Amino acid sequence: MHNFVRLLKLCKPHAGMLLLGAFLASLTVLANVGLLAISGWFLAAMAAAGIAGVQMNYFTPAGVIRFLAIVRTASRYGERMITHNATFLLLSEIRVKMFATLSRLNNVDLAMSRSADLVNRLQNDVDALDKFYLNVLLPIIVALFTIPIVMAFMAAYNADVALLCFISLMVIGVLLPALLSRKLHKEAHVETQLSAELRAELADTLKGARELAVYQAQNAQLTHCDSLSQQYNAQLYSRHKAVANSNGLSTLVIQLTMLASVFMIIPLVSLGTMKNVELAMLALFVLASFETVLTLPTAFIELPLTLSAAERLFVLEDNHSKANTQQNEIDNQSALGLTLSNVSYQYAGSTRKALNDINVSVCAASKVALVGASGSGKTTLVNLLTGLWPLQSGSLKLTTDEHSFELESMTPSARFKQLTIVAQQHHIFDGTLRENLLYAAPDATDEMLIQACEQAELSSWLNNLKAGLNTRLGIAGRKLSHGQSRRIAIAQAILRRGNLVILDEPTESLDNHTKYHLLNTLETVWADKTMLTITHDPAMLSRVDKVIWLEQGKIRAVATHAELLANEADYVELITRF
Known part of the structure; x- marks a missing residue:
């Protein structure tokens, strides 16, 4: 019910159009019911007049029938146009809102989610909500509006028939x-979960086709996908079977109700308390009245699917809202210091801490390197600084x-x-170098962009590009070498001008000549900035003010590169091995 209310709140900006669509849909239903009832009376009256050889005024009922037919056609056209337009506007608003939520999620939930699952939420779960108004909310509103009107008219002719019809409508x-x-x-x-998992597995299968071929694991992966597909198809079959059973049972109830109403009216006609032509009218009136609720079973079948899709979307939004914190603005400083006090972090399911009671201070404008074997906690520490992982303890x-x-x-x-x-x-977007x-x-x-490229040692490459800054880089930078991609990332960092610079293996994939000039440039560009670098490159370690050596989540030593070389054999082995 909570998610249903939240979906209703999303409809609020378009409430006027949605209610107008509901009114036109209700008008269509009422016109249909009236048209069928009056047509039944008109045909029966014409037949009775012909048998009795008397004249009757057929202009008035014929005019009413034509009027109702025009109203039904016009209201149906207007209802379809307005409700579908409102649905598209609602979907557009939801899709933009969900994308904005995804783009702002910088926490563990986003980082640990499968990209295919996030795309599935953004596309398929949002698309599932297109049924909320048309297939769920609209039938409920129409039923609530039209049933009292139809029952009031029917009760004016016969209360018993109206009561029978009302009970069947409720069923x-x-x-x-x-x-x-x-x-x-x-x-x-x-x-919903199987659908998302199946799409994610299929996406992973295509993305990892090369690795699956290398390890000859295609059959196992395809078998897994086929198993998920069979489970998903079984769920679809169960839902479609329920829909078919519902439609069949509804048809049976309708036919039995109409038949029962005929048997209730026949004695009244024979006693003369009701005109014979009203028998056909009431029978068709009863039949037509079920149009007010005929789509409700389908609406309640679609409702759980819609709410399930909405829940997956609202989970992301709730995670983001929890991340909203107080805005702190820092004055324009040339550099910032960094203090870590009693910082610890442990991944879910792990038996040991990735970081264990880290205490260290980095002075403003200093250059510090983080070294350590794989799994020592370097990346975890950077993720805590960037906010990718939530801080568990310490400050x-x-x-x-x-x-x-x-x-x-x-x-x-x-x-x-x-x-x-x-x-x-580092991700390179499918666009131009300028973009x-x-x-x-x-x-x-453009002058600033070219200068950043020069500072990142990209000038010779840029000068050889025919399109210059307008050169397209391809999906994920396919037209670039790994070294060029790294230097574009560095050029972006130079343009950012942040006060605390965090670099993760910045000299990886660079030749010695390029690396030497790049390090000289970065020392100049970021001379007044605080720089924290993950590296095992001796050329860069020799340029930093101090080295923080991490081992199994703890700080083993904090010293200069020269001091560690002179006093720690393990340190020499570590940077030599890397």
């Missing part, structure tokens, strides 16, 4: 949907001459305003 419109909804509620969640502070700021109290936008990050895995650079600095001029 089809309330009892049957309630039973179906209860039965399909758990199955709907399973179906992380940015410090200035006068103030200190808890990183956890800062919003992602405020945090990333101060940080400049060159990650080891990729402008992600880092949207207001940068």
